[in-house]
Amino acid sequence: MFADERDLIWRKACEKRWPVWARVARAPDTQWKRQFELLELRQREQVVIPSxxxxxxxxxxxxxxxxxxxxxxxxxxxxxxxxxxxxxxxxxxxxxxxxxxxxxxxxxxxxxxxxxxxxxxxxxxxxxxxxxxxxxxxxxxxxxxxxxxxxxxxxxxxxxxxxxxxxxxxxxxxxAPNGKMFLRSFWYRGVAALVMEPEEMHIYTIASFLLQLSLLDLECAGYPNSLLAASALSVALDSFGKHPWPSALQQYSAYVPDDIEPVRLKLKSLQASLKARHLRLIWRSHHENHGYSEFAEAWQRALQLLQEQSEISKFQPKCPSRHASI
Missing domain, CATH: 1.10.472.10 (Cyclin-like)
Incomplete structure (x- = not known):
């Protein structure tokens, strides 16, 4: 009973301070204290975006x-x-x-x-x-x-x-929280919600790479770090046949698909246009021996994306994941 009352207090605090974000985050299993902390980070990042x-x-x-x-x-x-x-x-x-x-x-x-x-x-x-x-x-x-x-x-x-x-x-x-911190948080939430399996590190690797690739582009510096992280994870999920932005991640991040779509397109454009030859070589060499034989085919696709600039198309694995996309 006390825990329910405490959660209600956190929920009301979120709804009062961030009414729009709180509406997106609202779900039966929302942990409102954790949601408050995340939304507070999103507010803090707004003041440090360079012009x-x-x-x-x-x-x-x-x-x-x-x-x-x-x-x-x-x-x-x-x-x-x-x-x-x-x-x-x-x-x-x-x-x-x-x-x-x-x-x-x-x-x-x-x-x-x-x-x-x-x-x-x-x-x-x-x-x-x-x-x-x-x-x-x-x-x-x-x-x-x-x-x-x-x-x-x-x-x-x-x-x-x-x-x-x-x-x-x-x-x-x-x-200020940076993009990699937000990506980790979104990843853990996705795993907990069965959006992806913890062993599907090819998804996390591509999301991390796209996020680091965005550092090279001045225009991307004008986006909130949480938005870049959400968009990078969404592109990675989509590229490996997952739902691009399932409800569990929408609720947790307080970003809906329309919020992230312009940045998704930007990241896909960077992957298709930025040579970043030295950076790609490092990323590929660090992930060639990934050790996830269960997802060997998906890792081969991931290594191709790391190796050279290319269009990101959907990859459909021959063996479906144990968890359906939600």
């Missing part, structure tokens, strides 16, 4: 293509260094915040800015997760970052650039 128009107006030297090259390189470094997968998303958010406030005057310093954003994102993650200092301090050694630039920049320049980024990025940017 694409402002970036394009302020930046006279750096173009969208320059940003694409830099963000792909940052993603490569994050893979090479085996960084926690949310760090590169945090680093790119720092980069976009900087670009929307300060003009880059010299293109030769743009890579240094990216290095500083990655280093600050790594340090932020260490501090916020209370990671043991020893190894992490070694990882944050400025000499390490100078080295990956082929010694284009000195240790002192790396330290100074990191301080500049640290002084520029406000707390709300540092605290």
């Amino acid at each position: 694409i128009a402002t970036i394009q107006r302020i930046q006279k030297v750096v173009t969208g293509r320059h940003r694409e090259v830099l963000t792909e390189w940052l993603a490569e470094v994050s893979w090479d260094w085996n960084l926690e997968s949310t760090i590169v998303f945090k680093a790119v958010s720092y980069l976009d915040h900087f670009l929307s406030n300060i003009g880059v005057k010299n293109l030769s310093r743009f890579q240094l800015l990216g290095i500083a954003c990655l280093r600050e994102a790594m340090g932020d993650t260490r501090r916020r997760l209370a990671i043991r200092l020893g190894e992490q301090d070694k990882n944050l050694d400025p000499a390490r970052f100078a080295f990956i630039s082929d010694r284009t920049y000195t240790v002192e320049e790396v330290e100074q650039a990191t301080r500049t980024v640290a002084d520029t990025v406000p707390e709300e940017i540092r605290d």
Whole structure:
């Protein structure tokens, strides 16, 4: 009885604060406390979306293509260094915040800015997760970052650039949830609701790849992270013969199909047009030995999508999943 009353309180709080989102989320099995927490994250992310128009107006030297090259390189470094997968998303958010406030005057310093954003994102993650200092301090050694630039920049320049980024990025940017965090949350909900099986990691892999691919595109920086994550998962589900956005995920995310369709189309366009050769090579090499023999055919399809730019068409497995799409 007490639990029911408490759940009712959370439901009323959601309905009062986010009436539109709460209507989508309403279902017999809705956990309203968890729903409140998710909707609060969605509200927080709204205030940290960079203005694409402002970036394009302020930046006279750096173009969208320059940003694409830099963000792909940052993603490569994050893979090479085996960084926690949310760090590169945090680093790119720092980069976009900087670009929307300060003009880059010299293109030769743009890579240094990216290095500083990655280093600050790594340090932020260490501090916020209370990671043991020893190894992490070694990882944050400025000499390490100078080295990956082929010694284009000195240790002192790396330290100074990191301080500049640290002084520029406000707390709300540092605290904001990123796309990978939302994707994980949606994935766990989908598994719990039997939308997909936990072993169907080919779906999660393609969704994660599309989400990382979106980092390369400046226009995608203007979308809420939760919307990008929902759209990436929807495209991945659809591409492997699942319902593209079942009711369980609509209720949990408070996104209906019409909300995500424009971003779905954008992500499919990126998959068809972005070469991202180095990034694709890394993703394929990391997932070739997936170990899920039960889904070998689906994994072969996933590896094809990772390998090269291509249209995303529906894949119909010969052996249907144990759970029907809902």
